[in-house]
Structure formats: structure tokens, C-alpha cells
Amino acid sequence: MIRVGSLVEGEATPAAPAGRRHRRAAPLRLVRRRETLLVALTLAVFFITTALQSSFGSTGDIAYLLESAMPLAVLAVGQTMVCLVRGIDVSVAGILGVAAISTGFLAQDHGTSYVVLLPMALAIGAGLGTVNGLFVTFARIPPIVTTLGTLAIYDGIELSVAGSRTVVSVPHSYTVLGLGTLVTGVPYLLIVGVVILIVAALFLWRTKLGRALYAVGNNSEAAFRAGIRVNAVLVTAYALTGLISGLAGLVYLVYFGSVDQTTGVEQSYNLLSIACVLIGGTTLTGGKGGVVGPFLAAIFITVASEAVLVAGVNPDWQPAGVGVLLLLAIMFDRRQSGRYSLRELLLARHPRVPLSPPSEVTQ
Amino acid sequence: MSAVHVTRSQGRRDRRRGDIDRRWLISLVVILVAELAFFNASISDFWSAGGGASGWLGSLTFTYTSIIALGVMFVIFTGDIDLSVGAMASFSGIVMAEFHLAGMNIWLAVVLALLICVAIGLLQGLIITFFKLESLLVTLAGQFILGASSVAYEGATPPYGFPHGFVTTLGTGTVVGIPNQVVIFAVLAIASVLIVHRTRFGRQLVLVGHNRDAAGYAGVRVSLTRVRAFMLSALFAGIAGIIIGATYNAVRDDLGTPLLLPAITAVVLGGVDIFGGRGRVLGVIIATFILGLLTIGLLDDGVGDNATSMATGVLLLGALTVKGAMDRRVGLPPFADRLRGRFASTTTPGVPNTP
Numbered sequence: 001m002i003r004v005g006s007l008v009e010g011e012a013t014p015a016a017p018a019g020r021r022h023r024r025a026a027p028l029r030l031v032r033r034r035e036t037l038l039v040a041l042t043l044a045v046f047f048i049t050t051a052l053q054s055s056f057g058s059t060g061d062i063a064y065l066l067e068s069a070m071p072l073a074v075l076a077v078g079q080t081m082v083c084l085v086r087g088i089d090v091s092v093a094g095i096l097g098v099a100a101i102s103t104g105f106l107a108q109d110h111g112t113s114y115v116v117l118l119p120m121a122l123a124i125g126a127g128l129g130t131v132n133g134l135f136v137t138f139a140r141i142p143p144i145v146t147t148l149g150t151l152a153i154y155d156g157i158e159l160s161v162a163g164s165r166t167v168v169s170v171p172h173s174y175t176v177l178g179l180g181t182l183v184t185g186v187p188y189l190l191i192v193g194v195v196i197l198i199v200a201a202l203f204l205w206r207t208k209l210g211r212a213l214y215a216v217g218n219n220s221e222a223a224f225r226a227g228i229r230v231n232a233v234l235v236t237a238y239a240l241t242g243l244i245s246g247l248a249g250l251v252y253l254v255y256f257g258s259v260d261q262t263t264g265v266e267q268s269y270n271l272l273s274i275a276c277v278l279i280g281g282t283t284l285t286g287g288k289g290g291v292v293g294p295f296l297a298a299i300f301i302t303v304a305s306e307a308v309l310v311a312g313v314n315p316d317w318q319p320a321g322v323g324v325l326l327l328l329a330i331m332f333d334r335r336q337s338g339r340y341s342l343r344e345l346l347l348a349r350h351p352r353v354p355l356s357p358p359s360e361v362t363q
Numbered sequence: 364m365s366a367v368h369v370t371r372s373q374g375r376r377d378r379r380r381g382d383i384d385r386r387w388l389i390s391l392v393v394i395l396v397a398e399l400a401f402f403n404a405s406i407s408d409f410w411s412a413g414g415g416a417s418g419w420l421g422s423l424t425f426t427y428t429s430i431i432a433l434g435v436m437f438v439i440f441t442g443d444i445d446l447s448v449g450a451m452a453s454f455s456g457i458v459m460a461e462f463h464l465a466g467m468n469i470w471l472a473v474v475l476a477l478l479i480c481v482a483i484g485l486l487q488g489l490i491i492t493f494f495k496l497e498s499l500l501v502t503l504a505g506q507f508i509l510g511a512s513s514v515a516y517e518g519a520t521p522p523y524g525f526p527h528g529f530v531t532t533l534g535t536g537t538v539v540g541i542p543n544q545v546v547i548f549a550v551l552a553i554a555s556v557l558i559v560h561r562t563r564f565g566r567q568l569v570l571v572g573h574n575r576d577a578a579g580y581a582g583v584r585v586s587l588t589r590v591r592a593f594m595l596s597a598l599f600a601g602i603a604g605i606i607i608g609a610t611y612n613a614v615r616d617d618l619g620t621p622l623l624l625p626a627i628t629a630v631v632l633g634g635v636d637i638f639g640g641r642g643r644v645l646g647v648i649i650a651t652f653i654l655g656l657l658t659i660g661l662l663d664d665g666v667g668d669n670a671t672s673m674a675t676g677v678l679l680l681g682a683l684t685v686k687g688a689m690d691r692r693v694g695l696p697p698f699a700d701r702l703r704g705r706f707a708s709t710t711t712p713g714v715p716n717t718p
């Protein structure tokens with residue numbers, strides 16, 4: 001059964017189990033959203049760090065911080081697309097790498113213009129993503145296995161393209177987009193990231209195909225009987241993830257100005273993007289969530305790790321922080337947790353959710 | 364194979380499934396033989412490559428990947444997945460080395476490191492079963508945490524240089540011409556075959572993956588079985604990490620992590636169903652040889668890392684496409700339907716809720 005409510009109300013509606021759903025006042029619902037929590041946490045971390053270390057909060061730093069989150073944030077937006085249809089894509093880092101190194105060489109060696117590079121990155125991403133989608137949909141190999149396989153292949157492609165060379169000196173005309181600001185304190189790249197976010201969010205909220213992603217992820221059988229072409233939607237979701245990952249590759253190139261043969265996998269972007277999706281309140285079981293949460297989660301992770309760095313903690317611990325965040329995010333979320341969430345356990349308002357009948361326990 | 368004889372047709376389907384598993388095993392042997400024949404023809408000194416005194420057996424330098432694969436296999440049999448094994452391998456080596464640097468006897472350090480790994484596996488298993496979380500997510504977090512702990516614990520200069528006895532026993536030594544590593548792998552492989560196919564725990568392991576509800580109704584302690592699988596996985600990863608340390612006479616945080624994907628590839632290529640409840644240990648053992656020899660052979664052939672990595676991916680996807688087609692020919696529900704069943708919140712008419 002499709003939860004019509006969650007389809008109409010827009011994304012990331014806190015989907016309480018049917019029967020226990022009572023509508024709260026609008027402000028309260030806003031407060032309870034994951035997005036609000038992430039913004040509040042980000043601001044809290046930012047202001048606390050600024051209070052302790054005054055150099056942290058200057059205008060330039062805010063801009064720098066937000067901008068440095070963009071490659072990961074765009075990638076998280078991409079990862080969300082497949083998570084909405086109950087998929088997962090661990091090849092996004094490979095796609096990012098292939099796109100970044102191919103466009104990087106063209107920019108460095110031939111000075112090819114953006115007019116060519118942008119469609120090229122999009123085409124590489126969409127092509128590789130479609131390969132994932134075809135294997136998942138028609139060869140019916142589980143998504144995680146498919147994308148593990150294609151990750152090996154895409155890594156191989158990245159290594160082949162790179163050879164023994166690296167992209168080190170992208171002309172200034174490219175990196176100016178990464179470093180420059182539109183008006184004081186608003187970097188171009190931040191605007192690019194926000195535009196990508198808005199386009200993706202509008203796509204999910206307002207287009208037929210976007211709603212179809214939710215329907216297929218929620219219950220593909222029902223979606224099929226409602227006349228949605230499930231297979232086509234699945235392939236499209238993987239293609240979109242690829243497309244946005246390719247775009248993230250270009251963002252990476254512009255921001256860092258250097259790419260080598262292990263870019264993408266080296267930064268463990270695969271796992272980080274999945275962590276962002278989950279911390280952002282989108283579930284791996286499909287049909288719930290949206291792109292805004294993952295985008296904000298990427299910013300939060302970046303700001304938090306920078307703050308921890310400023311506080312003098314060994315930066316090596318940063319992945320551990322992400323891991324703990326990920327655990328907390330899924331343990332507190334009733335939608336991710338099958339039995340009872342940590343929140344219910346601690347607050348003891350609903351100490352024991354009655355055990356569901358066996359058919360619903362199946363994972 | 365566990366067969367839950369619910370109806371006669373179900374029983375027949377399970378027998379056909381057994382046929383497919385047998386045929387898959389034979390296919391794997393054929394692939395392995397073809398691969399060896401190809402390398403035999405294309406590389407003149409393939410049988411002694413890298414082996415030195417110990418001959419061709421010495422070239423089996425992938426045994427630690429195989430050991431990790433055997434460990435993950437237990438978890439995959441129950442229908443879960445463990446993404447933390449690669450980081451676990453690095454972590455165990457570093458814990459062992461740091462304990463040794465602190466003045467502890469090396470063998471005591473090994474035992475302690477393995478115990479710590481098992482404890483972490485226990486913790487992950489408990490979190491997964493108690494909160495009913497997806498194992499994918501919890502072990503993903505575990506991978507982050509273990510990886511960071513390894514990097515932080517090893518400090519600026521990763522430890523190296525272990526006692527000679529330790530290095531030869533677990534790393535470079537041989538017994539009657541057979542490298543010790545191969546002996547250790549063989550022992551663990553035989554133990555795994557016996558555990559999965561000959562013990563009560565093994566049958567419960569497969570049943571839990573085959574149908575968790577049925578296992579519960581049959582009196583199997585489902586959570587306990589799953590937690591035990593995670594402990595075994597952690598133990599095997601820990602052993603692999605220590606063997607890596609002995610082989611290179613050094614430990615580093617990035618030695619274990621890249622082994623996660625090859626290990627899972629080996630398990631799946633070996634015919635173990637990624638949703639659990641089906642497969643043979645022998646298939647996994649053969650698959651680790653196929654993948655390991657492929658890497659060694661292609662590198663010997665002068666093919667670069669890139670093509671080797673691509674060949675592994677193509678092999679995995681090709682093999683699974685063929686296997687899926689074989690399954691469908693005998694009417695087993697295809698992966699997509701079982702995926703749907705796995706996540707379905709309600710029983711959908713026409714789609715079996717559990718495979």
C-alpha cells in the first residue's frame with residue numbers, strides 16, 4: 001500500500017507508523033524535521049567554535065567552510081536518488097573519479113571550455129550510472145553487488161585514463177570559479193551547489209518522474225499496478241545518480257584543481273555519501289526522505305570536522321566521528337530501527353512498541 | 364543445504380536449487396582450470412613465479428584475502444553483511460603491533476588482538492540484533508570507526524619490525540615446502556566447511572538466512588546465531604590482519620581496507636546467495652583461488668592494476684548474470700522479487716514474502 005499521505009505532503013514527512021499518526025501543529029512539525037535539527041546543530045557547532053576560537057567565524061571562513069562541503073554535498077544529492085528506490089550505489093566515487101580526471105586532462109592539456117566539459121561530465125556520469133541501472137534492473141543482481149562490481153570497473157577506467165600522470169595545474173580560468181566570489185562572501189561554487197540542490201528538490205517534489213521514484217521505492221508492486229513503468233524508473237534513478245556524481249566530479253575538479261588516479265575512492269566518498277543520506281533522514285528502505293537533508297548533512301559533517309580540527313583534535317579521528325554520527329542517526333530514527341529507537345528507549349514514552357506480526361518483522 | 368519442506372512443490376524447487384548449486388560448483392572448477400591453462404600457456408614461468416624456493420605454492424600470496432572472505436561468508440549466510448572486515452584486519456594488526464611495541468610478548472599480543480576483534484564483532488552483532496538495524500549500516504559505521512582508530516593508534520610512524528620467529532611462523536616460513544600461510548588458510552577452510560555443513564550451528568546459520576521467521580518458529584535462537592556469525596567474521600578478519608602484518612613485517616592502516624571488496628566478490632562468486640540461506644563453502648574457496656590467481660597471473664602477464672581490477676568486476680557481474688538466468692530457468696524467484704520481499708512491510712499478493 002502506498003502511503004498517500006507521504007506522497008502528497010512532500011518529502012521527509014515524519015512518517016509515524018499508521019495508526020499512531022496524529023497531526024501536530026505546523027511549527028512543531030517543522031521543529032521535528034531532520035533538516036531543522038541539522039541546521040541547528042551546524043549553527044551550534046559553528047558558534048561554539050567561533051566563541052572559543054575567534055578566527056573561526058570570520059566571513060571568509062564561513063564561505064570557505066560551506067564551499068568545501070560542495071563536492072560531498074552534490075554527491076550526497078546523487079546518492080539520494082537511488083536510495084529513494086531502495087537501491088544503493090557504492091560506485092559513485094568511481095564515477096566522480098572518472099568524470100574528474102577526464103575533464104581535468106582536457107582542461108589542463110587543451111584548455112577545453114566549460115561549454116564542452118559540463119556536458120561531458122554529465123554524459124560520463126549518466127552513461128556509467130545507466131550501466132548500473134541496467135544490471136540492477138534487468139540482470140537482477142542486487143544493487144550493492146552490482147555497484148561493487150562496477151566500482152572495480154570504473155576504478156580501472158580511472159586508472160587507465162590517468163596512466164602515470166596526474167592533473168596538477170588546471171588553468172586559472174577554471175579554478176577561478178572555485179575560488180572566486182560573486183559578491184563578497186558568496187563563492188560561485190556555493191551557488192552552483194545550491195542551484196543543483198534546488199533543481200533536484202523541485203524534480204522530486206514537482207515532477208511526475210520524481211513522484212514515481214517515491215512510489216517505486218515505497219512499494220514497487222503497487223507502483224506497477226498503478227501504471228508506473230517500474231523498470232524504466234529504476235534505470236532512470238541509477239542514471240540520475242550517475243549524472244549527479246559526474247557533476248560532482250566537475251565540482252571536485254574546480255574546487256581542488258588537482259585530480260589523481262585514486263580520487264574519489266581515496267576520500268572514501270562512497271561511504272561518506274551513504275552516511276550523509278542516512279544522517280540526512282533518508283532511509284535505505286526506499287520511498288522516504290529527500291535531497292535537502294543529505295545536502296545539509298554533508299555541510300554539517302564538513303563544519304563539524306573542521307571545528308574538531310580547530311579544537312585541536314587529531315584529524316585522523318574524523319571518520320570515527322562520522323561513524324558515530326551515522327550510528328546515532330539510525331539508532332534514533334524510528335523509521336530505520338525495526339524494533340524501537342534509542343529515543344523511545346531513553347525517553348520511555350513508548351517503551352515497548354508491540355511486536356509486529358511475523359510477516360512484518362521480515363527484513 | 365537446508366530444505367524447508369513446506370509443500371511438495373517447495374521441496375522439488377529446493378532439489379532443483381541443489382542441482383544449480385552443484386552445477387555452479389562445477390562451473391567454478393572449469394573456470395579455475397581454464398584460467399590456469401591460460402596462464403600456463405601465456406607465462407613461461409607461471410608455476411614458479413614469485414615462489415622462489417617453495418615453488419608455485421609460494422605464489423599464493425592472497426591467502427589473507429581468502430581468510431577474510433571465509434569470515435564474511437558466515438555473516439552472508441545469515442542474510443546480513445559485514446562491511447567492517449577490511450578495517451577490522453588493519454585494526455587487529457595495529458593493535459597487535461602496538462601491544463608488542465609496549466613490551467608485550469608477541470604471541471600474547473596476537474591473542475589479545477584477536478580477542479578485541481571478537482569483542483568488537485560481538486558488539487556490532489548486539490547493536491544490529493537488539494535495535495533491529497540493517498547490518499549494512501551498522502558495519503558501515505563500524506568501518507569508519509575502526510579505520511579512524513587504526514590511523515590514530517598507529518601514529519605518525521606505523522610500527523614495523525617484528526621478532527624473527529613471528530615473521531617466519533605466520534608470514535614467510537614453509538612446512539615441507541608448503542608456505543605456512545597456505546597451511547593456515549587450509550586449516551581455516553576445512554574448519555569452515557565442517558562448521559557450515561557438518562554442525563548444528565552451521566545448519567542453523569543457513570536456516571536463519573533462508574527464512575528467519577521459520578528459523579524462529581523452529582526454535583532456533585535467531586539473534587544468537589546472527590551475533591555468532593559476526594563474531595566469527597571478526598575473528599577471521601583479525602587473523603588475516605595479523606598474517607598481513609607478518610607477511611610485510613609491518614602494519615599499516617591501509618593494508619586491510621582494500622580487501623573488503625575482493626572478499627565479498629569471492630563470497631558472491633562462490634555461489635553464496637547475498638540474501639543468505641544458500642551456498643557452499645567449497646564454492647567460496649574455489650572462488651578465492653580464481654580471483655587470487657587472476658590477479659597474480661594478469662600482473663605477471665604485464666597487465667596493469669587497472670585491467671586487473673576491471674577483470675575482477677567483469678567476472679563478478681558476468682557470473683551473477685549467468686547465475687540469475689540459471690535460477691530463473693528452474694523457477695526460483697529472481698533477485699528483484701526477493702529484494703522486494705526482504706524489504707516489504709506487508710505481504711504483497713503474488714510475491715513470496717520470503718524466498
